Amino acid sequence: MAQGETEGPVGGSAVVSSAATGKDGGAAHEVLAVVFQIRQNRLSVLLWCRALPPFEGCWALPGGRLGATEGLGESVRRQLAQKVDVRDLSHLEQLETRGEPGRHPGGRTLATAYLGLVPAGIDPVVPHDTAWHPAAELPCMAFDHAAIVGSARRRLRAKLSYTNIGFALAPPEFTMSELSRYYRAALGHDVAATNLRRVLLRRGQIEETGRSVPSGRSGGRPAALFRFRTRSLEITDAFAVLRPPQG
């Protein structure tokens, strides 16, 4: 329903695109968002199901036509808020722009894709035709959207290694074993909480809140609560290799 509006620019764009690809050289331009959240220890992406051709029944990234007076990032935030009711983005960054002439059956359409992150633990209300899917098991995907999700996964994975982008995956406060599960889900491999703690502490990414969480029914030492020191993107380990002399 909310997505019906997206049908125009994404699906039924024969009229629009013929105008847009006319002799003035302009092409239709849309923005797309790969919104990730860790849900049940899996990296998940927000998709909506197309009701009309092309790609009827397949899943697509949320997004839509770029407005005449808005910036690209601005447009992504607007469309996520309007169409899938997501307003809790902890991070948003541009991924890539795709413009192959054949990428869109309905006519020439350029798409600028963004990577958006929602912290774990919250559950935004989304429309009925919209759902979270594990990024590792994508359903039938429309257009080139599967490839775009792949780009987003690689970007997130890389940035976890040299920035503090974990702040955007984690809730405001967390235990180290929780955080290591988020990292495991996003990286796709095991992450030992004990070492993650020291790495992120040494890099100054996280700090103790002083509080702790009582141990569960099966006992165990209470877990200390941590938070990220800053909640905006910073490069914390600019490269272990080829660094300037004198450390």
Next chain:
Amino acid sequence: MAQGETEGPVGGSAVVSSAATGKDGGAAHEVLAVVFQIRQNRLSVLLWCRALPPFEGCWALPGGRLGATEGLGESVRRQLAQKVDVRDLSHLEQLETRGEPGRHPGGRTLATAYLGLVPAGIDPVVPHDTAWHPAAELPCMAFDHAAIVGSARRRLRAKLSYTNIGFALAPPEFTMSELSRYYRAALGHDVAATNLRRVLLRRGQIEETGRSVPSGRSGGRPAALFRFRTRSLEITDAFAVLRPPQG
């Protein structure tokens, strides 16, 4: 002269943009190229001087309007070949797309920027209004092009640390002291040839050709010639940090 054609899309776009930003929502789309080459031990960027307002007398990145049937990368290569006669790109990759409504005084224009590299040692013939400028001392720059050059520098610098992108800066064969000068120019800090040699050899990026260069008039041991093992982009050191267990 060759750049005069670029005046249309970049400068005198009042008519075009009014059509492009009309109620169909399309906007003008251009591609831009940040073409780097190491020249006289300095990282240099190819710019052309604007003859007409806006930004008359300032320098701009080469590029122009995206054609109706061409892909983005394809368009960059075409425009570089046609307008500045550069056909020797050793590497080309997409950087970012800028679409702030106010970025272009003549009307709404989206720009997708690319990073292009030309190997050191060749000297492409460029039009008379086009020149190489040190990336560290940019002249008066049109639009947001100075910021785009900054993005390109950061991208190149980062990729030198974990990919084999040096292949695109160096000529087919080179001595280690030459290569260390290219790295120094691109990274902005000293790079010891002796360590660079071992790092790149360990990573399998370079190999000896078996030949060597006779020493100069002041003597010295002849330098061995090296080449990059592959001349397409590869990630050679996927991350020293947060790597999967079992090394």
Next chain:
DNA sequence: TCAAAAGTGTTTTTCGTACACCCATGA
């Protein structure tokens, strides 16, 4: 034989992982 430039051996440092061990809690 000396200066200059290239190349090698070795040391030091940093960083991340692995692993053993200790701590705090609930039943």
Next chain:
DNA sequence: TCATGGGTGTACGAAAAACACTTTTGA
């Protein structure tokens, strides 16, 4: 007091920078 999960101390290995030393050439 025992199982359970959290936290600390330490060892190990990889990788890069620093630096002393050797090699190979021209004059």
